[in-house]
Amino acid sequence: MHKKTVSRLRRARRARMHMRNLGAHRLSVHRTPKHIYAQIVSPDGGRTLVAASTNERDLRGQLSGHGGNKDAAQFIGRTIAERAKAAGIQEVAFDRSGFAYHGRIKALADAARDNGLQF
Numbered sequence: 740m741h742k743k744t745v746s747r748l749r750r751a752r753r754a755r756m757h758m759r760n761l762g763a764h765r766l767s768v769h770r771t772p773k774h775i776y777a778q779i780v781s782p783d784g785g786r787t788l789v790a791a792s793t794n795e796r797d798l799r800g801q802l803s804g805h806g807g808n809k810d811a812a813q814f815i816g817r818t819i820a821e822r823a824k825a826a827g828i829q830e831v832a833f834d835r836s837g838f839a840y841h842g843r844i845k846a847l848a849d850a851a852r853d854n855g856l857q858f
Contacts (some may be wrong), residue, residue: 751837758832759784766819766831766851766858770843774806777819777847779828789826791818812843816850823856830857 740748758765765780778790793799793806793815802811823831838844852858 747837749837751834754837755834758834761832763830763832764788764828765834766823766856767834767836768838768844768847769836770807770812770838772807775812775815775843775847777815777851779819779823779826779831780834788828789819789822791815791822807843809843809846812846813850816847817854819847820851820854820856824854829855833858 755765759782762782764782765784767778767780769776774793776790776792776794779788780786781788791798793802793811798814798818799806802814804810823829833848835844835848840848848858
C-alpha cells in the first residue's frame, strides 16, 4: 500500500478505537475522487443503521454535476441527517476515516449539523 494510505488508515483506526470506548453511534465518511459515502454504524460496530452516497440511483438524479464536489457532499450531509432523524438517531461521533477535516469532509459535517444531527 502507498505510505499515504497506510498513514490514513492508522489515523482512522486510532479514532475508531476511541469512539468504540465512548459507545456512541458513528457517522463514518469515505470519499473517492468521484463519490462520497456516509453511513451511521451501531455502537458495537456490527450494523449499518443508515446510509447515503452519491452512488445511489435515487440521489444521483438530484445532484448537479458529479458526486465528487462540495455541493454533493453537502447534499449527502443533509440526506444522512434526515435519514438519521427518521431512524431516531440524534447524536453521533464523527468518523472522518483518517481524512483531513477540510473540503468535502467538512462540507458534509457542516450540512449534517445544520440539519439537526449532533456531534
